[in-house]
Amino acid sequence: MKITKLILLIFFVLLFFRPRPAAAHDGWVEITPAIVEKGQVSMIVLLHGNHSNEHRSYRIAGKWDQKYTTVFVFDPQGKQNALTDRLIDLGEDAEKTGPKGPKGFYLAPFTSKEEGLYQALVRQVRTLQREDGPKFLSIRTAKTAFAALSVPTVAAAKNLKGFDHALGGEDGLEIIPLTNPLGIFSKDSVTLELRHKGKPIGGKEISLIRRIDSAASAQDRATDDKGRVTFVVGPADSYLARVKFDVDSPRPDGQIDKSSYEATYVFQVFNRP
Amino acid sequence: MSFRFSIVLSSALLFFSLHVSGRLALAHAYPAVSIPNNGATVKEPPREVRIQFTEGVEIAFSQITVKGATGEVVSQGKLRQLAEDTLAIDLKPLNPGNYTVEWQVLSVDTHVTEGVLRFTVGAAGK
Numbered sequence: 072m073k074i075t076k077l078i079l080l081i082f083f084v085l086l087f088f089r090p091r092p093a094a095a096h097d098g099w100v101e102i103t104p105a106i107v108e109k110g111q112v113s114m115i116v117l118l119h120g121n122h123s124n125e126h127r128s129y130r131i132a133g134k135w136d137q138k139y140t141t142v143f144v145f146d147p148q149g150k151q152n153a154l155t156d157r158l159i160d161l162g163e164d165a166e167k168t169g170p171k172g173p174k175g176f177y178l179a180p181f182t183s184k185e186e187g188l189y190q191a192l193v194r195q196v197r198t199l200q201r202e203d204g205p206k207f208l209s210i211r212t213a214k215t216a217f218a219a220l221s222v223p224t225v226a227a228a229k230n231l232k233g234f235d236h237a238l239g240g241e242d243g244l245e246i247i248p249l250t251n252p253l254g255i256f257s258k259d260s261v262t263l264e265l266r267h268k269g270k271p272i273g274g275k276e277i278s279l280i281r282r283i284d285s286a287a288s289a290q291d292r293a294t295d296d297k298g299r300v301t302f303v304v305g306p307a308d309s310y311l312a313r314v315k316f317d318v319d320s321p322r323p324d325g326q327i328d329k330s331s332y333e334a335t336y337v338f339q340v341f342n343r344p
Numbered sequence: 345m346s347f348r349f350s351i352v353l354s355s356a357l358l359f360f361s362l363h364v365s366g367r368l369a370l371a372h373a374y375p376a377v378s379i380p381n382n383g384a385t386v387k388e389p390p391r392e393v394r395i396q397f398t399e400g401v402e403i404a405f406s407q408i409t410v411k412g413a414t415g416e417v418v419s420q421g422k423l424r425q426l427a428e429d430t431l432a433i434d435l436k437p438l439n440p441g442n443y444t445v446e447w448q449v450l451s452v453d454t455h456v457t458e459g460v461l462r463f464t465v466g467a468a469g470k
Contacts (some may be wrong), residue, residue: 096372096455133372136456165459172374172457197456199405199448207405207450317454329405331454 099335100193102217109219117177128285140195147187154179183219188231190216192238205326210243211333225341229254241269244332252338262301271298282309307342373397373451380463389438400428405450408433413442440466
């Protein structure tokens with residue numbers, strides 16, 4: 072009987088102190104197709120799903136919160152094109168859904184006017200504070216890139232420059248590709264840099280998830296002291312890199328402000344020509 | 345209790361505690377159950393509104409405000425956390441009429457959700 076009690080005690084201790092997933096859902100942005108003929112329409116899609124919980128998949132869960140979301144496309148000259156007011160809601164109505172909340176996505180069409188590399192940046196910023204209570208800040212940054220070319224080929228997109236510029240501002244978390252995201256082939260190495268408030272940050276785990284294989288394909292790597300991490304990609308498909316962490320900031324009055332930072336980056340992997 | 349049974353029990357519990365429970369999904373918090381229920385008509389005025397969410401919530405960053413048909417606030421006092429996923433707010437004495445419950449919570453996975461529930465006291469909503 073003593074052994075049984077001991078076993079039960081250990082069980083409840085393990086249950087209480089079990090490791091919990093660091094996060095759950097996160098938002099990402101996809102553009103289809105990733106390489107288009109100049110003057111053609113690209114569809115920018117804002118999705119929200121299951122990358123970071125146990126599913127580790129592209130399964131849709133929830134929606135971006137449109138009230139707090141901004142969408143920009145940076146053209147080859149670095150000029151910002153605001154698409155926030157052009158978002159079309161193709162998801163469920165929040166007032167008519169069950170206890171799990173609305174699911175779905177937003178879409179914005181964009182027509183390229185010149186040749187070159189375009190980058191999409193989506194940010195969702197939320198703050199909460201009740202009277203003089205603790206403050207909560209949440210910043211989510213999602214990025215991806217696409218190319219508009221007279222001859223839209225992977226071989227031409229591979230020569231594009233400018234993909235390694237920071238776009239996300241000085242307050243959030245941002246994944247920056249150091250490898251051209253439009254020239255990645257199966258079995259290539261891809262190096263990403265993570266910046267927090269504009270500076271490289273080490274020791275944060277970035278996960279890379281392939282769309283079709285989902286959990287089976289997931290790779291987790293911690294950023295080095297330069298904020299960098301390198302993955303070897305698998306078969307041709309869409310891949311998503313994601314990272315999330317929270318920061319607690321104790322105040323002199325004993326309350327604890329909380330900040331939550333999320334970042335995703337989506338890129339295509341192509342078959343070798 | 346045989347030694348063999350103890351081994352089997354400990355193995356089963358260890359598997360559950362390390363494997364199954366560690367893989368629990370975290371998601372956004374939305375009302376799973378509310379009292380009064382969303383859309384309900386109640387005869388007796390409730391003294392509180394209670395909401396159980398689909399996930400745990402952080403009370404420091406959450407709020408529930410109950411308003412009458414003309415927008416007057418009828419909730420009072422501090423928000424109370426009855427369980428990791430359950431919040432409650434006290435109400436002033438309510439007259440017959442329609443009421444809305446505006447909720448906003450921060451789930452334990454640090455995502456903010458919000459919405460509105462409705463209930464009616466007496467026959468005013470009919």
